[in-house]
Amino acid sequence: MNPQFKKGVLELCALTLLCGGDRYGYELAELIRQKIAISEGTVYPMLKRLQSEGYFETYLRESPNGPARKYYRITTKGKDRQALLKAQWLEFSGQVESFFSEDI
């Protein structure tokens, strides 16, 4: 898949996952990789970028088995971003799909 395109989609996936509640990095990386073929290593730079843009906040919480985990919590700005990207995605994918169904 085209890397630039994938980057935008991954952003939407991460934002969407976090809309459903706080998660830690490993969890996010696994959830995304199980559905989309990516290198999990690229998830962390993306999370860091989104955090620096103010879409997430992070905090540390003890894990049951060892040292603290870094959790990501979506901000209001992040939720707005998710809504925007989702709308754009639905519009775009709808437009592409129309090529499959119509006789042009």
Add this chain to the structure above:
Amino acid sequence: MNKNQFLNELYSYLGSLSNSEKADIMRDFDEHFREGASAGKTEEQICFELGSPLECAKQYVGEGVTVVNKVSRPAYPNPTNRPKSKYLWSLAFFLNLIEAIFSLPIAFSLFCVGTILVVLDFYLIPTVSFVPFTVLSVSLTLAVFLGSIIFLLLTAYVLKIMIKKINGEVRA
């Protein structure tokens, strides 16, 4: 590849980032390995799923990753890169050294003259006013100090931009 190899290689590519940023990134990946291990994965498997350390680093640093690690990617060495920035660093060092050699004695002597004038003014010769000279001396001292600091900051800034440019050119 195992955990240490992955983390070492990743770290070696993060050259231009600040130490706190590097520490934060290494923390994230270290946590990932811990979580993977407690989910029953081997280090090799986790490395495989993470992908290449170079690709990860590129996402943090941009395309201008400086490859200085001899273990990795023999195809990428950029011999012009490191000597050039090294040369720039020594140039900056000498510029600042020269600046310091000149400005410190000047500042110090101005400071001494100022102190003497103040002493003369208040304690020894109360009839003659040295105030204008004192003010002049103090402000000159301040000017020399400020000048040094501005010079230092300016050199550091120009150097940073130049090194970034060189790195960018080499990688592009």
